[in-house]
Amino acid sequence: DTAVSQTPKYLVTQMGNDKSIKCEQNLGHDTMYWYKQDSKKFLKIMFSYNNKELIINETVPNRFSPKSPDKAHLNLHINSLELGDSAVYFCASSQFHYNEQFFGPGTRLTVL
Amino acid sequence: AQKVTQAQTEISVVEKEDVTLDCVYETRDTTYYLFWYKQPPSGELVFLIRRNSFDEQNEISGRYSWNFQKSTSSFNFTITASQVVDSAVYFCALSTTPQGGSEKLVFGKGTKLTVNP
Numbered sequence: 001d002t003a004v005s006q007t008p009k010y011l012v013t014q015m016g017n018d019k020s021i022k023c024e025q026n027l028g029h030d031t032m033y034w035y036k037q038d039s040k041k042f043l044k045i046m047f048s049y050n051n052k053e054l055i056i057n058e059t060v061p062n063r064f065s066p067k068s069p070d071k072a073h074l075n076l077h078i079n080s081l082e083l084g085d086s087a088v089y090f091c092a093s094s095q096f097h098y099n100e101q102f103f104g105p106g107t108r109l110t111v112l
Numbered sequence: 113a114q115k116v117t118q119a120q121t122e123i124s125v126v127e128k129e130d131v132t133l134d135c136v137y138e139t140r141d142t143t144y145y146l147f148w149y150k151q152p153p154s155g156e157l158v159f160l161i162r163r164n165s166f167d168e169q170n171e172i173s174g175r176y177s178w179n180f181q182k183s184t185s186s187f188n189f190t191i192t193a194s195q196v197v198d199s200a201v202y203f204c205a206l207s208t209t210p211q212g213g214s215e216k217l218v219f220g221k222g223t224k225l226t227v228n229p
Binding site: 033035040041042043044045048056058088090092100101102103105106108 | 147149151155156157159162201203216217218219221222224
């Protein structure tokens with residue numbers, strides 16, 4: 001059973017389009033995250049949600065809008081895609097007080 | 113502010129050599145957690161270890177061992193008798209006490225380890 005899953009795995013799109021990435025976890029965790037890994041492999045947190053409530057928003061452009069319909073899902077919608085949005089986006093989840101975060105397989109977004 | 117420094121960008125060894133990956137962190141918090149993650153060429157991030165700031169005992173898991181020293185703010189990772197399958201990018205990360213129930217992992221820039229046969 002996949003613990004943290006993301007769809008799609010690859011996403012190729014044109015500049016200016018709107019796209020969404022979905023994430024689901026079946027670990028029963030109450031906190032979920034989005035991280036961005038750039039071309040130099042640097043990983044940086046974008047958002048975190050705890051029990052569907054936004055907790056961390058790391059000065060991400062407002063073209064990025066996360067949505068958490070329930071504790072097990074955290075989706076990322078991106079409007080007006082730009083070349084610089086090309087990256088691998090990782091979803092993660094954790095249980096409060098346990099700290100270790102479990103990551104999904106990543107979504108490689110390429111903006112042409 | 114929290115910061116993690118992995119000074120070694122790339123390391124290349126021959127199989128069966130021992131290799132140590134360095135990690136130095138900065139934080140003003142007294143309670144914090146340190147992590148190592150592995151990212152093999154396939155791209156996923158694999159959790160390896162978590163250590164809290166109150167536990168300075170070294171840990172060994174098979175060929176892997178970790179040396180945590182608060183005095184030097186370091187959390188180094190050693191692979192003994194390296195194997196080709198150990199080739200990956202290794203990330204050290206730091207998180208501090210939860211704010212509103214959510215921890216934020218601050219990652220180092222990673223060390224790319226290549227183990228040659």
